[in-house]
Amino acid sequence: MNxxxxxxxxxxxxxxxxxxxxxxxxAVFWFTGLSGAGKSxxxxxxxxxxxxxxxxxxxxxxxxxxxxxxxxxxxSMKDREENVRRAAESARLLQExxxxxxxxFISPTIASREKARAIARNGLFFEIYVKASxxxxxxxxxxxxxxxxxxxxxxxxxxxxxxxEEPLHADLVLNTDLNNADVxxxxxxxxxxxxxxxxxxx
Numbered sequence: 675m676n677x678x679x680x681x682x683x684x685x686x687x688x689x690x691x692x693x694x695x696x697x698x699x700x701a702v703f704w705f706t707g708l709s710g711a712g713k714s715x716x717x718x719x720x721x722x723x724x725x726x727x728x729x730x731x732x733x734x735x736x737x738x739x740x741x742x743x744x745x746x747x748x749x750s751m752k753d754r755e756e757n758v759r760r761a762a763e764s765a766r767l768l769q770e771x772x773x774x775x776x777x778x779f780i781s782p783t784i785a786s787r788e789k790a791r792a793i794a795r796n797g798l799f800f801e802i803y804v805k806a807s808x809x810x811x812x813x814x815x816x817x818x819x820x821x822x823x824x825x826x827x828x829x830x831x832x833x834x835x836x837x838x839e840e841p842l843h844a845d846l847v848l849n850t851d852l853n854n855a856d857v858x859x860x861x862x863x864x865x866x867x868x869x870x871x872x873x874x875x876x
Contacts, residue, residue: 692771693772694839698729699872700770700775700795701774702765702798702799703800703862704777704790705776705778705779705804706779706781706787708838710806710817711812712806712855713804714733714735714778716850717735717778719855719856720776720862721776723863724866733778734764734765734776734778736779739757739761744760749831751782751783753828754781755786758781759793780838783837786806787801801843801844801846802845803846804849804850805850806835807851812833845872846861
């Protein structure tokens with residue numbers, strides 16, 4: 675059966691009704707950056723901050739999807755692109771349910787991140803570049819992967835023997851070489867408020 679014949683019947687609750695009920699605009703915050711830059715640390719803390727304000731929010735973590743939905747994918751560039759596509763489609767489904775989504779994926783190429791932006795609702799996708807030098811990330815090496823990659827135990831590791839294209843026009847840059855997680859979360863909160871994702875009255 676050709677997918678062009680598939681058609682979803684509209685539900686009884688509209689997107690706008692969900693937004694009004696939850697008191698938020700369901701944006702996708704797409705955190706990109708090298709492994710060890712601080713994407714998950716910042717996203718987790720930001721999620722707790724927004725949750726405590728009463729927002730409906732969820733974090734899509736790369737490791738979680740790799741273990742389940744994307745378990746069939748490897749780490750070739752083609753598989754990485756598909757990994758990002760599936761993550762973006764998952765984020766869009768949550769977004770349609772009125773949820774603010776924090777997606778933490780290295781997503782190494784500009785093209786893959788632009789595809790993720792195209793999948794999300796227009797105007798409700800924000801590329802968040804969690805910036806840290808490769809030297810800083812290697813020094814942190816929270817999972818020990820950089821050491822394994824340098825020893826040849828892991829192939830196609832971003833920053834070592836696989837590319838990472840820095841964002842050229844990120845919506846927000848969080849520099850973790852200069853700032854700790856608390857400062858970065860405050861910058862995110864101000865960004866969300868200034869862009870009308872959440873209300874100042876929350």
